[in-house]
Structures are given as structure tokens and as C-alpha cells.
Amino acid sequence: MIDLHTHTIFSDGELIPSELVRRAVVHGYRAIAITDHADYTNIEQLLEGAKKAKYLEDEWDIRVMPGVELTHVPPRKIAPLAKKAKQLGAEVVVVHGETIAEPVAPGTNAAAVACEYVDILAHPGLITPEDVETAAQNDVCLEITARNGHNRTNGHVARMALEVDAILVVNTDAHAPEDLITDETALKIAMGAGLSESKAKEVLKASSRIACIK
Ligand SMILES: [Zn+2]
Ligand SMILES: [Zn+2]
Structure with missing residues (x-):
């Protein structure tokens, strides 16, 4: 499993990074991005902590990628913060x-897909064809999510992405230990979103490319 969207106790998750990563190893993860909820008030502290979690790579066979999820940041303020995240060492920049x-501000999807510093637009809801097209042009990945609530629009996201060949990724958005999944479950979630088995397998491979794992 390659999971590019997870949370720790440093935002609203239940586990500290070492605990999350250890449990991910047991689930057969090959890479995990730690992407706590960030805005202008906490991005430095979050990335400082997430970068330190890389020490776990010396001990376990897993890639640990520091990142952030820019969350409820006003749309016009997203691009400068995404740039700052990369400057601070984020390997994965997710936009909520x-x-x-949730009442996420309209224009959030549009701001994320237009930004060269954003890697993943998480749970994009009823994303418009225009935003999907822009995501495809800019290689911003659209997320199929395992998370309850956010996953209600997975089918819409998958269908729209297929039309213009936008990149899809499957993430857990894990907040608790029971949210971690195996490759097998990720495949089922992708197929549950309406993808064929071969397309679903391709989608899981896309995550490996982003994590630079063969
Ligand atoms: Zn989110
Ligand atoms: Zn999240």
C-alpha cells in the first residue's frame, strides 16, 4: 500500500508518527505520507515534526514522506501556502x-488544481469538468478516498477523471489505527468507485510513481 494522505496527533489524528508508521508497516505499506491539517498558523511546526519522522526509514522497510493537508485555507491563499510547504520540505502537498x-469554500478545488505546488486534491466532492481538466493538465492527482463521508462522491470523481485521463490516487485519510488498509482493500475501493479491475490496478501503480517506489 502507498498512502499519500494520513493524520497524526499533531492535528486531529489519534497516533504519533512512530505509531502510525509502525502500524502501516504491519499493514504492508511501502510508503506513507504524513499530511496533517495545516494553515498559515501551524505549517512550520507540522513540517518540522513530519520531517523528523524520516528516522523511521532507517529501521523499517517503508518510505516516510513529510507533507501537509492545506485545510479550509481561503482559496486565494492556497497557492502561496502550497509553495511555502514545498520550501519547508514537504514531499506531498495535499489540499482538503x-x-x-463539510462547508469547504467554493473555489478551493479550482485553486488547488491550478497550483504547480499541489500534488493531490483530496476528496474533491462534486468537482466540475473544468477543474478536472485543469488537474489533468497540471498533473494534480484527484483522490479516491477510503474515508467515510468524503467517499460519497468517489464514483463521480472517478468517472470525471477517466473522461480526461486525470491522475487518480487511492488514499485512506487515516485518522485512527483502524483506518489503515491493505492493497487488497484499496483495490476494492477503486473498483467500488466504478473503475475496472485493470484501471484500478493502474491507479494503485500511480501512487507508487508519486512515492518514487517501484
Ligand atoms: Zn481532508
Ligand atoms: Zn485528511
């Missing part, structure tokens, strides 16, 4: 997209 489960 317009899930139908």
Missing part, C-alpha cells in the same frame, strides 16, 4: 477539497 461532508 470540496467534500460534500
